[in-house]
Amino acid sequence: MARLTDYNRKRNFGVTSEPPGRIAKAVGKARRFVIQRHDATRLHYDLRLELDGVYKSWAVTKVPSLDPATKRLAVEVEDHPIDYGTFEGTIPEGEYGGGTVQLWDRGKWLPQSATPEKDLAKGNFKFVMDGERMKGGWALIRLRDRDEGRKRNPRHNWLLIKETDDYARPGDPEALASETTSVKTGRTLDQIAGGSHKVWHSNRAAKGDATAKSPAKRKASAKSARATPSSVKSKAKKKLR
Numbered sequence: 001m002a003r004l005t006d007y008n009r010k011r012n013f014g015v016t017s018e019p020p021g022r023i024a025k026a027v028g029k030a031r032r033f034v035i036q037r038h039d040a041t042r043l044h045y046d047l048r049l050e051l052d053g054v055y056k057s058w059a060v061t062k063v064p065s066l067d068p069a070t071k072r073l074a075v076e077v078e079d080h081p082i083d084y085g086t087f088e089g090t091i092p093e094g095e096y097g098g099g100t101v102q103l104w105d106r107g108k109w110l111p112q113s114a115t116p117e118k119d120l121a122k123g124n125f126k127f128v129m130d131g132e133r134m135k136g137g138w139a140l141i142r143l144r145d146r147d148e149g150r151k152r153n154p155r156h157n158w159l160l161i162k163e164t165d166d167y168a169r170p171g172d173p174e175a176l177a178s179e180t181t182s183v184k185t186g187r188t189l190d191q192i193a194g195g196s197h198k199v200w201h202s203n204r205a206a207k208g209d210a211t212a213k214s215p216a217k218r219k220a221s222a223k224s225a226r227a228t229p230s231s232v233k234s235k236a237k238k239k240l241r
């Protein structure tokens with residue numbers, strides 16, 4: 001549980017609708033990723049890559065760039081539980097991370113080597129993404145810590161860089177800035193903020209019913225999570241009406 005201690009410590013689960021942190025079991029070799037666009041004090045993009053039962057997480061300060069020459073600052077943050085990957089909704093003001101969270105991208109990622117944990121520890125981490133918006137090769141390169149040598153825990157800064165491949169858009173660094181809707185519900189941030197329904201159903205867990213979800217139900221929800229973008233969109237339209 002030590003890996004999610006920070007995550008749980010920072011949150012009051014009686015107030016926020018975010019899910020409580022639990023370590024997930026590995027699901028085969030396929031590793032999940034999500035990017036949550038987070039309208040907090042500053043708009044940022046939370047990149048989360050599944051590794052060893054949690055989401056390794058970075059707050060990317062601007063929209064990821066498809067231009068290999070445009071590097072984005074990615075601030076390492078605490079590991080998040082896999083359950084967090086479906087969260088879309090509003091975190092109450094005054095709570096940790098207060099603001100609106102939109103599911104901006106999701107899919108699978110593959111490491112470029114057999115030892116992604118080692119690559120991460122070294123600060124030179126290359127991977128391939130197969131999401132709805134993020135595709136192809138990417139690299140996370142850790143910068144030298146400014147706090148190096150001091151006692152207190154440094155916040156590691158990384159750079160998120162698109163690798164040159166078919167998905168790269170040299171000279172067009174803001175290509176993804178026009179993508180402003182949820183890949184899950186089709187909603188904009190404003191619609192999520194004003195929405196009456198919460199997509200994440202952690203209220204059940206908060207009422208002490210965390211283990212109630214049967215394996216069959218889990219499978220069903222995993223299936224719907226893999227729905228095609230078009231079906232997601234039409235579902236979202238119905239909900240918005």
Ligand code: MN
Pocket residue numbers: 038040044046059097
């Ligand atoms: Mn965030």
